Amino acid sequence: MNIGEVAQASGVSAKMIRHYEEIGVIPKISRSMAGYRQYGEADVHMLRFVRQARELGFSMPEVKTLVGLWRNKRRKSGEVKKLALEHVVRLEAKIQQLSGMSKTLKHLAHCCKGDERPECPILDKLDSP
Amino acid sequence: MNIGEVAQASGVSAKMIRHYEEIGVIPKISRSMAGYRQYGEADVHMLRFVRQARELGFSMPEVKTLVGLWRNKRRKSGEVKKLALEHVVRLEAKIQQLSGMSKTLKHLAHCCKGDERPECPILDKLDSP
DNA sequence: TATAAACCTTCCCATCATAGTAAGGTCCAG
DNA sequence: CTGGACCTTACTATGATGGGAAGGTTTATA
Structure with a gap:
């Protein structure tokens, strides 16, 4: 998936997806040869997670921690x-x-x-x- | 009174007093020959008013309107x-x-x-x- | 095949209330 | 007359988000 598609699917704007990546709330994603970000199904879930954590009022540092826990299967x-x-x-x-x-x-x-x-x-x- | 004194008396920082003046929340005040802002007792009340309106959660545009009403004796x-x-x-x-x-x-x-x-x-x- | 539309990229700017800093001018007390 | 405390403006930053420009890519269509 390209960024627009994953934005649509997760409810997070493409703008914010790039921003979250830049500030380290979500990990850097792999790129196509042309430099396009390439997303999979798990990324849709991760972004949805971020969006819903934000909607519950968690701060960005907390969201960052929560994403870490979400990704850590030994949490x-x-x-x-x-x-x-x-x-x-x-x-x-x-x-x-x-x-x-x-x-x-x-x-x-x-x-x-x-x-x-x-x-x-x-x-x-x-x-x- | 200079700005530091009126800041002390009103509980609004000198920084914010200048800012409020600049964005028109409070009127431009007269200056000394050296360019220092000169305040009187009424200005202490006005700044206290702004501070307490902010503390009650009014937005800046609302505070601006409220200051206008506060100053208007025919409101x-x-x-x-x-x-x-x-x-x-x-x-x-x-x-x-x-x-x-x-x-x-x-x-x-x-x-x-x-x-x-x-x-x-x-x-x-x-x-x- | 050429081109146009719809994507994508990075980079810069704006918001809003507030704080910090720097460079320079003023006022007062010793 | 000098040092320190004050004042001035102007610039920078914050944090989450949106907007836009300039330029590259992909895809659909003529």
Whole structure:
């Protein structure tokens, strides 16, 4: 398969496939005589893996580690699980942060009449220490 | 006040104050004869406002709009409230998205033994379509 | 067989908010 | 008057992604 075909099949853009190769998230692939990258079925799976790890919010360094584990048939599943649970912790922290913002804003908005007049507790609150 | 002092007082770095001025989030400030930016008390409030709007997750274009409303004494509080509530909607959507990721990961991690062996439903799941 | 379309390659640029650095000018205290 | 702390602009980088240009390859069609 050429890069366009594997991009289609995996859902990762050709642009990003080259980028992932360049930064070492996926290994360098063999080339045709003309220099075209040549992919097989396993590569479709690998790229799909990368895409889905990204969709779960893993950082690029984590994805790189995960791809290494995915390719290593002697991996310990404990390592994978550890990464996953650490990521859950970060996700929950982010959720807490966003919930805090949302709560604050909802409270401020609730205090604001929201009419034609200029008085606005939202603006008032935002410039005080 | 010079930029360092107002940075200290507002909690916005001098670097970012110059940047905000350049991209028009805050108005251009007057200069001393030597070209130094000269700030007053109101500018401390304005910068604090920008910082706190950012901390609530508003985008830069939104902050720009909010600063405009903050400076406009004939604003309608309804406009501010509308922006705030739209942002709440986006925050809640983001929270839903992250919650989905977290839930998926927790489920996968729960299914993974997490021991010395290579079998791992997390990795298996991530390369399937 | 010639050519055009549809690929591929590398390289460069842009995003966005933020930080760092360098080179040079200014202000103040000793 | 000099040293240090401040200021100025301008350039660089980040990280994941997209866009485009210039040029080579493959394939289908006239």
